[in-house]
Amino acid sequence: MSNLPSIRLGTLFGIPVEINVSWFVIFLLVAVTLTTGYFPQQLEGRSNLTYAIMGIVTTLAFFASVLIHEFAHSLVARAGGLRIARVTLFIFGGVSQMEDEPRRPGLEFVMASAGPGTSILLAAMFFLAGEALFLFQAEASIIVVLDYLAVINLSVGVFNLLPGFPLDGGRILRAVLWAITGDMLKATRWASRMGQLIGVALISVAVIGVLLYQTFDLIWFAVMGWFISGLATTAYQQQVVKSRLAQVSVAQIMSAPAVVVSADLTLEDMAHSYFLGGRHSRYPVVADGTVVGLVDIKAAQKVRRDDWPVTTVADVAYKDLSCVYVGPETTVDSILPQLDPMRAGVVFVVDGGRLSGIVSRADVIRLISDDGDSTP
Ligand SMILES: [Zn+2]
Numbered sequence: 001m002s003n004l005p006s007i008r009l010g011t012l013f014g015i016p017v018e019i020n021v022s023w024f025v026i027f028l029l030v031a032v033t034l035t036t037g038y039f040p041q042q043l044e045g046r047s048n049l050t051y052a053i054m055g056i057v058t059t060l061a062f063f064a065s066v067l068i069h070e071f072a073h074s075l076v077a078r079a080g081g082l083r084i085a086r087v088t089l090f091i092f093g094g095v096s097q098m099e100d101e102p103r104r105p106g107l108e109f110v111m112a113s114a115g116p117g118t119s120i121l122l123a124a125m126f127f128l129a130g131e132a133l134f135l136f137q138a139e140a141s142i143i144v145v146l147d148y149l150a151v152i153n154l155s156v157g158v159f160n161l162l163p164g165f166p167l168d169g170g171r172i173l174r175a176v177l178w179a180i181t182g183d184m185l186k187a188t189r190w191a192s193r194m195g196q197l198i199g200v201a202l203i204s205v206a207v208i209g210v211l212l213y214q215t216f217d218l219i220w221f222a223v224m225g226w227f228i229s230g231l232a233t234t235a236y237q238q239q240v241v242k243s244r245l246a247q248v249s250v251a252q253i254m255s256a257p258a259v260v261v262s263a264d265l266t267l268e269d270m271a272h273s274y275f276l277g278g279r280h281s282r283y284p285v286v287a288d289g290t291v292v293g294l295v296d297i298k299a300a301q302k303v304r305r306d307d308w309p310v311t312t313v314a315d316v317a318y319k320d321l322s323c324v325y326v327g328p329e330t331t332v333d334s335i336l337p338q339l340d341p342m343r344a345g346v347v348f349v350v351d352g353g354r355l356s357g358i359v360s361r362a363d364v365i366r367l368i369s370d371d372g373d374s375t376p
Pocket residue numbers: 069070073115116160168
């Protein structure tokens with residue numbers, strides 16, 4: 001799903017809002033079902049145009065409700081100090097993409113509860129508005145729409161409270177287990193198992209529904225169930241890796257002593273003595289004992305081959321080294337953003353002003369795969 005493109009709608013409270021292309025499928029499905037099925041059944045004798053307007057207005061209001069649900073999560077998370085990359089609407093609803101995970105169970109509990117709490121609150125508001133308009137004998141089509149929005153928001157709230165990771169209820173369960181045991185990883189494992197169980201239960205309901213009652217509406221349950229159990233499994237695996245990396249310092253995995261190149265070396269010599277047969281792909285450039293840049297084969301390739309003997313490493317090196325220096329005690333999980341190939345790709349470990357080593361992506365990958373092999 002995430003490999004489908006998303007369209008940026010704008011920003012709300014400083015958080016970018018996106019719609020994934022898959023969302024249009026569900027939008028059409030809901031609008032058509034409401035227009036041609038649900039509303040004509042609930043309220044007879046209206047024109048097709050009326051049903052179509054009701055269908056579209058209701059679908060838009062429903063997705064606005066989903067957006068409000070996501071923003072409840074996001075704003076609470078941000079108030080708790082977490083960074084929110086974006087909010088995306090997609091085929092199964094909404095998702096708030098956080099750049100980091102909560103570090104305390106209390107914050108996770110409040111953050112996870114905020115979404116379903118908001119949905120249930122919205123349900124109550126739509127219900128009360130419908131009741132009030134009914135008392136004033138307002139147009140029935142408006143009341144039918146409000147009632148539907150009350151029911152759908154209540155369903156969203158209750159469904160998300162199912163206690164399996166990655167649903168909100170699963171995050172609430174994880175927060176409670178985490179607070180009790182003090183072990184985030186164990187709490188994630190149990191909450192993820194519950195997520196897998198709920199996924200299997202949803203699939204079973206769909207299979208039974210189709211086999212015994214020929215109710216094909218329930219196939220949606222199977223799709224949801226498959227999706228949830230898949231996410232539960234990956235979420236746990238990611239947590240395992242992250243927790244491992246949080247226990248290892250950069251000093252433990254860095255390549256030391258750092259292999260450096262001198263700033264006045266020519267690209268010709270650099271290519272022969274470092275890139276051919278060298279075990280690194282990026283090197284710190286040093287002049288008078290201090291690091292002045294970073295060089296890799298791509299930087300050299302920007303220069304014509306004929307000019308390599310007369311061009312120095314310093315001429316082509318990347319000189320923006322901001323956020324590339326860390327202390328030896330820094331944990332590996334916190335340097336992952338810098339190791340992104342689109343950014344620096346390496347981190348310099350500096351101890352008392354001296355360059356003591358380098359950590360590259362390869363060092364982290366080696367650490368992760370070693371962990372996999374060394375289990376007794
Ligand atoms: Zn939620």
